[in-house]
Amino acid sequence: MNKPLDSFLQAPSEAQALREGQRVGISRPHESAHLHVAGEAAYIDDLPELAGTLHAALGLSPVAHGRLNAIDLDAVRAMPGVVDVLTAADMPGGNDCGPIVHDDPILAEGELRYLGQPVFAVIATSRDAARRAAGRAKSVLTVEASPPVLSHQEAHRLGQYVLPPMHLTRGDAAAAIAAAPHRLTGTLDVGGQEQFYLEGQISYAIPKENDGMLVHCSTQHPSEMQHVVAHVLKLQAHHVQVECRRMGGGFGGKESQSALFACVAAVAARRLKRPVKLRLDRDDDFLITGRRHCFRYEYEVGYDDEGRVLGAEVTMVSRAGHSADLSGPVMTRALCHFDNAYWLPDVAMHGFSARTNTQSNTAFRGFGGPQGAIAIENILDTIARNLGKDPLDVRTLNYYGPSDGDERVMTPYGQKVEDNILQPLTAQLEVTSDYRARRKAVAEFNATSPVLKRGIAFTPVKFGISFNVAHFNQAGALVHVYNDGSILVNHGGTEMGQGLNTKVAQVVAHELGVEFERVRVTATDTQKVVNTSATAASTGSDLNGKAAQDAARQIRERLAAFAAEQAGVDPSEVRFANDRVFIGKKAPHEVPFCELVTQAYLARVQLWSDGHYATPGLHWSRETMQGKPFFYFAYGAAVSEVLVDTLTGEWKLLRADLLHDVGRSLNPAVDIGQVEGAFIQGMGWLTMEELVWHPQTGLLATHAPSTYKIPTANDCPPVLNVKLYEGDNPADTIHRSKAVGEPPLLLPFSVFFAIRDAISSVGGHRVDPPLSAPATSEAILRAIQAVQAG
Known part of the structure; x- marks a missing residue:
């Protein structure tokens, strides 16, 4: 059967639309899919190297915190194949690549801020020669070590931040909590996540005539790379050309943090007048670059007998790392997504970006939105358990109202929710997933199974679409x-x-x-x-x-x-x-x-x-944290069912039903793939991708695939039902479609809370499980023991 791939992807209605002249709303394969599967898709390291190409590698700090008193690079320069060695003093236009705050050195000078921080760059005739020479960093650096601050909790206690604290409030949260019939206080810890792009950080700089510089860079932001390279070379933007045909994944890790590598390659290429490639080893990539921010939450909530939230106050502390990077916008988005799908009448949110002696954390798919929303989901899950109610009923009770309704349509930051479709979307998924009957079946199973416990959860998503900064739109x-x-x-x-x-x-x-x-x-x-x-x-x-x-x-x-x-x-x-x-x-x-x-x-x-x-109509005040930061909202919901072994902490996702809103889809096949991928990636963040730093040295212990575990095909559930919610975007977007990159990453909240539900059943749902994320087997066992003791 030699039918073209398109014929398999297109639904009957799509085929008719195609005949009528439609070219959007049609399921099409990825434009490079045939190249990907054949191994012919060219990435930067696949480009033919020009004659005379040199290779760079980075010498890294051996300590998490300290003073760099001296560098003796003679031994490095004497290594076979070494052509040159760069230090901070060799940056012509300034030694900084911070995207917002200029606090991020390209190469360390004076202060050493984290273990793995680049201190010098070796340029050699081969990549192996450059790496061998750079590997001598520990023996050529004279360092005076100091005790590092590694956790965001410790940095918060010390008042150590990369940016001033943020506060977003509405009404009088303290008074509302004090007057509420019920009060809840608690904490939650949620870990970070490595982007784990398949293609690591890489830049290939080629000097051109008349001070020109061409940089092939694996980056999500070519213009930022152009500006930062021009700055470090002390040139104008028109001297620098940045090109990127494709990346082997980015997920936010190549939004700002590709700058360091582009700068080093470009400085070396201009200095030596030869092409220079800098391609990181995977271990070095983990040790040098940042990732999704870890968050800690402390909250106090007041609610009524039905589970309606009357007042909420939350403090969010993120592990920013050694520099500001994008921690400010990430925290802003976290605060603006604490409400998720729910109307909170009186609320006070406080955000602290803690400075630590670790890698500077950065953008990651969701950009703070998932970290903000999971806190309120945890709160509502606990409220439902305390009241003996179905968590779905408590969630829907707190939903934003319809756009033509009462005051329950205004977000804490002053934007009206004008396109709320969560009620009909929830009703549809509740039926198609058979949620009510399955919850009853889960309870019946648990009543007769002392070791294996099932859990089920239904969680919604409301996610704002646009950049926090208006001019980026x-x-x-x-x-x-x-x-x-x-x-x-x-x-x-x-x-x-x-x-x-x-x-x-x-x-x-x-x-x-x-x-x-x-x-x-x-x-x-x-x-x-x-x-x-x-x-x-x-x-x-x-x-x-x-x-x-x-x-x-x-x-x-x-x-x-x-x-x-x-x-x-x-x-x-x-x-x-x-x-x-x-x-x-x-x-x-x-x-x-x-x-x-x-x-x-x-x-x-x-x-x-x-x-x-x-994008029209956007406005935002960083000072008051009020405005209209989002053009529209994307919605979705998921139901997940899990099985937990209470003796080992092992668990398995049995079934997931996803219903996600993408407006009028431009390409249903691509959009479904994005929903599936986001769900599995988010599940990895919340259940297995654990970051561990050595408590004394500050070494990131999980710096390779052997120690950092991401989901595989075996972690996909045997039943995975994914459907796109039908309906146009009310906003005037491209063909009334909606964004699909980040919002579905919140769908696997349902997995985390299904695990929490299974643990709760150990104690007859009388004790709230103190489960942190990622919910590894160890974390699950700790929560089970707490429930049993309670």
């Missing part, structure tokens, strides 16, 4: 139509496997009424589309899709005007579909798209255009 694109009818697209987003280029190509094909195969998307390049925003915050398709649509629409309108003039009709009577142009209303004349393009070219019609898009 813009994008540009270029669309070129060649005189043979083929189309080339370039935009400011980066492809990291999430299917952004596929969706943008579909948008352009739809706008011009052509087949998918006519459209090609090229590498992200700062010399084509300038001043781009990072591909992050789930905005890639929203921003770049709209920009590409704008550019393609201008070309279509020019072609329509030309065709109309030739035929003596109004431009409104020209329609583009299925690779053809239909001219006239009655018995329209048909012209192949490529033929019209050739005619337009001969008539000197402009066949290329630029496009731009800026």
Whole structure:
């Protein structure tokens, strides 16, 4: 059977839409899928190396905290193959790569801030030679060690922060809690998470004529890399070109933290006038770079007899690491997502980004949103247990009201929830997952099973979409139509496997009424589309899709005007579909798209255009923490059922039902893949991906795949039902679609609380399990023992 892959992906309704000329809303394979499976997709390390290419490696700090008193690099320079060694003094334009606060040295000087911090860079004729020489760091550095501060709890006790504390309040939380019929106090610890991108950090810098510098960089933010490289080289932005065709994963880890590696490679290349590649070993990548922030929560809540939250106060303390990086925006988003799906009448939230002698933590899929939302979910789960109610009933009782309802529509930060679909979405999933009957079956199973216990949980998601900083919510694109009818697209987003280029190509094909195969998307390049925003915050398709649509629409309108003039009709009577142009209303004349393009070219019609898009209506005050930071909200819900062995702490996910809102999907196959991937990745964060630092030395002990465990295919449940909720986005997004990158990462909250439910059953649901995340087997056993003792 030689049916094309597209025919397997498309549903019957999609096939009909395709015949009618639709190119969005169609399930299409990833534009590079055939290259990925054949091993032919080129990443930066696959690019042919130019003659004379040198290789860099980094010498790392052997202590978590201390003073760097001296460096004796003669022994390093004498190593075989070594060409040069760089230190902080060799940075022409300044030794800093901090994305917001300028507190992040490229190479350490004076103070050593964490074990694994880059101190010097070795440039050698081969990668192995560079690594061997860099490995002598401990013997060539004279260091005066000091006691490190490793935990965010200790840093918070010492008042040690990378940024001033944040406070977001509404009403009088303390008074509401004091007057409530019931009060709850507690703490929760949630660990961080390694991005574990398959392609590690890498940059390849190539010097060009007249002070030019080309940097191939695995980055989610080429424009930021352009600016930071220009700064460190003491050049202007137009001297630096950053290009990225694709990344082997990013997940936020390549939003800002690719800067250090791009800078080192570029400085070495300019200094030696030769190409320089810096590709990290996986262990070094773990030791140098940051990850998702660990969080600790202390909360106090007042609630009524039904479980309705009347007042809540929460303190969030994150492990920021040694520098600010993106910890401020991450904490802002965490505070703005503490409410998740729930209306909180009186609330006080306090955020502290603790400075520790560990890697500087950074962006990770969800960008603080998951850390903020899990706290309120934990609170509601406990309230339900205290009252002997089904947690789903307590959750729905606290939902935001409908958009045309009363005051229960305003978030604590002053944005109205105008598009709330959680009630019908919840009702649909409750039925399709058979939640009520399964909860009854779980209780019956547990009553007769003393060792193995089942648990089930239903958790919702409300996730805001847009960058916290308003000016990042813009994008540009270029669309070129060649005189043979083929189309080339370039935009400011980066492809990291999430299917952004596929969706943008579909948008352009739809706008011009052509087949998918006519459209090609090229590498992200700062010399084509300038001043781009990072591909992050789930905005890639929203921003770049709209920009590409704008550019393609201008070309279509020019072609329509030309065709109309030739035929003596109004431009409104020209329609583009299925690779053809239909001219006239009655018995329209048909012209192949490529033929019209050739005619337009001969008539000197402009066949290329630029496009731009800026998300409307956003505003935000960092001082008051009020405004409209999000263009819209994405929603979802999940039901998970688990089986826990109470003797070993082992557990298994038996079934998961996911219903997620992506508006009118641009590509259902890609979107379902994103939901599935986010669910498994989030499950890994909450259940098995444990970060461990040595309590005295500060060494990250989990710095390799042998010690840091991520989910595998074996961790997927035998029953995984994933469905996209049907309904257009009320906001004017690209074809009324919604972002799908980050929001579904909150769906596996249901796994964590299903495990908590199973543990709770050990004590007849009378004792609240003190379960922390990740819920490893050890953490599960500790919680079981606490329940048994209680």
